[in-house]
Amino acid sequence: MTSRTLKALLVGAVAALGLTAGATLAADAKTKVAFVYVGPIGDHGWSYRHNEGRLAIEKAFPGKVETTYVESVPEGADAERVIQQLAAKGNNLIFTTSFGYMEPTLKVAARNPKVFFEHATGFKRSANTATYAAKFHEGRTVIGLIAGKMTKSGVVGYIASVPIPEVVSGINAFTLALKSVRPDAQVKVIYVNSWYDPGKEAAAAKALLDQGADILTQHTDSPAPIQVAEERGVYAFGQASDMTKFGPKAHLTAIVDNWDNYYVARTKAVMDKTWKSGDVWEGFETGMVALAPYNPVLPKDVVELAETARKDIIAGKRHPFTGPILDKDGKERVAAGKTATDPEILSMDWYVQGVSGDLPKK
Structure with missing residues (x-):
């Protein structure tokens, strides 16, 4: 490459x-x-x-x-x-x-x-x-850590756009980080098959909350999931820009492009x-990927955990995909002590353990 x-x-x-x-x-x-x-x-x-x-x-x-x-x-x-x-x-x-x-x-x-x-x-x-x-998967690692510390139910909802490697690698990076601090946690994913559809995004957010999720994250473009989280009294992460104004209480931070x-x-x-x-x-x-300001509701130790991870990624001390990493079927995808290569990340078409459901075919 x-x-x-x-x-x-x-x-x-x-x-x-x-x-x-x-x-x-x-x-x-x-x-x-x-x-x-x-x-x-x-x-x-x-x-x-x-x-x-x-x-x-x-x-x-x-x-x-x-x-x-x-x-x-x-x-x-x-x-x-x-x-x-x-x-x-x-x-x-x-x-x-x-x-x-x-x-x-x-x-x-x-x-x-x-x-x-x-x-x-x-x-x-x-x-x-x-x-x-x-x-984007670097940002997913950080918010995954935050989600692991803030979830009470251990179930996190993920509103996804389309099942391409960019989206799948983000789901995997988020899940790996989540489970590193909350081993019993699981991620439930709903694809809306669109990059921008506020109605479908809102419906997916509500469905995930009804399935037990108490935190929402998204790889879609509208603030609809943030608004649903605000209405339902749960936390959420924004996508692409700072979406705080759409859910001041719900919005924990966002991955900013x-x-x-x-x-x-x-x-x-x-x-x-x-x-x-x-x-x-x-x-x-x-700086092509950044994080929106942290919500003051986050405990000091959670912010410190997030910032340490962000800085360690910059310094090369932490990689979002460090093995051992197993896929949902138990197959080793990244060996212990190794990190996924760029081509492997850019072609991900499998889920890590902890993601509920099967990866849909394009």
């Missing part, structure tokens, strides 16, 4: 001579940057945070860039049409921000070799298509004619 550090990306951008591929920019022309979002920018989650990154570009380069976006674009044929339209409109750099946009992005990139493309959470690249993602620095750096690379295709996968260390 190629180097996935933002620092290396920036160094390479500065050192490179000329464009690898892409549009030639006139000296006085504005750099045009476009975004494609799977949900609305008002989702207060995934698309909201990507849009904050778009705004960071405008702030970093006043008068030198022109940004646009298209929101709530379904994955599939519609995505290809929208991406092609953005390329045809003269955008120099196009960010496509959902896993299901991978193939459409590559198809449009092949037809538009003078345009740069960046695909979030994908694994396929080309001369003018780069990929980037965040190590921070794309700002990456988007600014990649835009600058286009402007400097140093853009190169590559792959970035970062977490706590570079």
